[in-house]
Amino acid sequence: MTTANTTGTATLTDGVRAEATIDLAALRGNLAALRERTGASALMAVVKADAYGHGAVRCAREAVAAGVNWLGTATPEEALALRAAGIGPEQARVLCWLWTPGGPWQQVLRAGIDVSVSALWALAELVRAVRETGVPGRVHLKADTGLGRNGCQPRDWPELVAAALRAQAEGLIEVVGLWSHFAAADEPGHPSIQAQLDGFAAALGYAEQAGVRPEVRHLANSPATLLLPQSHYDLCRTGLAMYGLSPVPEVGAPADFGLRPVMSLTARLALVKTVPGGHGVSYGHHYVTPGETTLGLVPVGYADGIPRHASGSGPVQVAGKWRTIAGRVAMDQFVVDLGGDTPEVGEPVLLFGPGGNGEPTAEDWGRACGTLSYEIVTRIGARVPRRYVGGSGA
Template sequence: MTTANTTGTAVLAQGARAEATIDLAALRANLAALRARTDGPALMAVVKADAYGHGAVRCAQEAVAAGIGWLGAAMPEEALALRAAGIGPEQARILCWLWTPGGPWQQALCAAVDVSVSARWALDELVAAVRETGVPGRVHLKADTGLGRNGCQPHDWPDLVAAALRAQAEGLIEVVGLWSHFAAADEPGHPSIQAQLDSFETALAYAERAGVRPEVRHLANSPATLLLPASHYDLVRTGLAMYGLSPVPEVGTPADFGLRPVMSLTARLALVKTVPGGHGVSYGHHYTTSGPTTLGLVPVGYADGIPRHASGTGPVLIGGKWRTVAGRVAMDQFVVDLGGDTPVVGEEVLLFGTGEHGEPTAEDWGRACGTISYEIITRIGARVPRRYVGSTSS
């Protein structure tokens, strides 16, 4: 059973070196808040990258229980794992969009996974798999409207649409979706936003004139879901926002959007010791104590997903006080200068949480490391156990 410490945050399980606490009640509340903002379009819960580090199966199950009918996965293996966990097509459609030649097309078809197609090679491999399995494919054609990443370029779009319609006429596939992805929806006013909206409209109009009748048209990611109603169409794809972090921190905090961070990361002090002034700390002695002080050893490092770029900058909360990583983050541990304080060995170190009790947030860590909150949460590794609280089934 979860308890709370003096900051009101989840207490580390007995004997645990470190753990990430995943608040499923916060996840459900975030999904409800996001649905309320869209007011009409369906919502896709994006659970790629192990649900941004939160645990794909548990988060997907919670989303489905909350009435979410679409799940998003990047890799086919991620989509297949959700089906293997018992999330059937009658509960949720699963879209998988990052394919490479020779991918598990047959398995995806048999598992009723929707597949994204951005080029003729992918359509050809999918059609071959359909012929082998006898299972028709559900296809989302992806247009490159300006991101320059995955997606079909405008000059190739007519050929891809025509080939997809020929396969559909043979009963091999059904084109159920048309979609694209923003490059800069997290930068309000960026000129690419309107350019991509216009390009998407052009791609939609061409496909629909050619005879495509999609179930869903979708373009909005988390920032567009929050800031660009014109991009919502039939379905919005929420990733970071679902996990309670702001994809547009310059515009608003999670609380400003009615969101609450889902993950808190906690460790225990493994050692507290007194050292003299001039004492070097960690590899390379990039930090040297300015005078007699106490040092605390935190037993997590870059093998656990703590960025090495947090060396000398990463914030933690110990005993109600913010501390900063002293010296380099090592593979399994880092040190903080406690300034003469002497907390007991085993005292909790809160690396990040909701911020409601004075602790750092994933956004604070992102700023400290010169990166984004997305990277902070997704890189927390498998050595850090996840503990789930607030589930409807618990």
């Protein structure tokens, strides 16, 4: 069972302290809206970091049921978890791109997972695992076109391409992808955007002239999917946007792109009490009540993923009214000044949601904390149970 507050905007399963509600119907709607933008290009549902806090397996299953046949993860362990959950190669290709020496190459090969290679050391470890397992590898060569993180620098690209083609000629691997990643696609007009488009075109041109015939070429992330159609190539990798958050809030809110936030976070008032004026609140007494008032205790804190930077600024909705965190966020709890109102103990407190009923959003929390909505949803911890609604039955 669930309970709702007086405005009908917050729901919470009976008896739970806090809960993240994941609207799978909204997720499917977002994927449909994104596919309209990608046209002939395929869509990759990026489910790294436990699907940005939304639950990787559930979100991956919904994406596959909606017709998405590429899934993206950062680590090989994330990719293996999808396969262990029953999402097989016949349902979706899975790409993992963040490797360190000694990684689980053999397990990934046996699971039919695509791997990204940015350097000769990784190619050598992969080839060794192929020889040991007898399972050829599916490889995406990543070019560093200006982000300066993972990816092969232009001066080293010819050597990596040549080594990959030699391994392919031996039947050890197949180069199925060529890719890169933007540094500032979320900043329209940034000079790095055109520089990276040009750099990627050059990397593609060299590799294809050398003999690479990739299945997919991919560059676009969520902001590029929304704003840079010339970057779409064969595949668009959408992370934040599929969860209904705008990767370019300065350009448009989620609704402007046909998106709806998927996660709502709700807790339950654990205590309501009257205190006199001049009363300190939470550690360090950074908030002191200006007069007699009521305080509400919300039983979530930074151990649940509530940013400590939200101290004194994080917005919540209680009984239809916006409140602000009073004083410091503690490990397990924070306090709001209710201004004399006396909601019932157990009243739902909506920390963030889609925003359609006047509640705060993850973007509001990002602004309050001086960070991004990405961080707000991704950091919600395992101590907060997820409740899934609107599922397709996948």
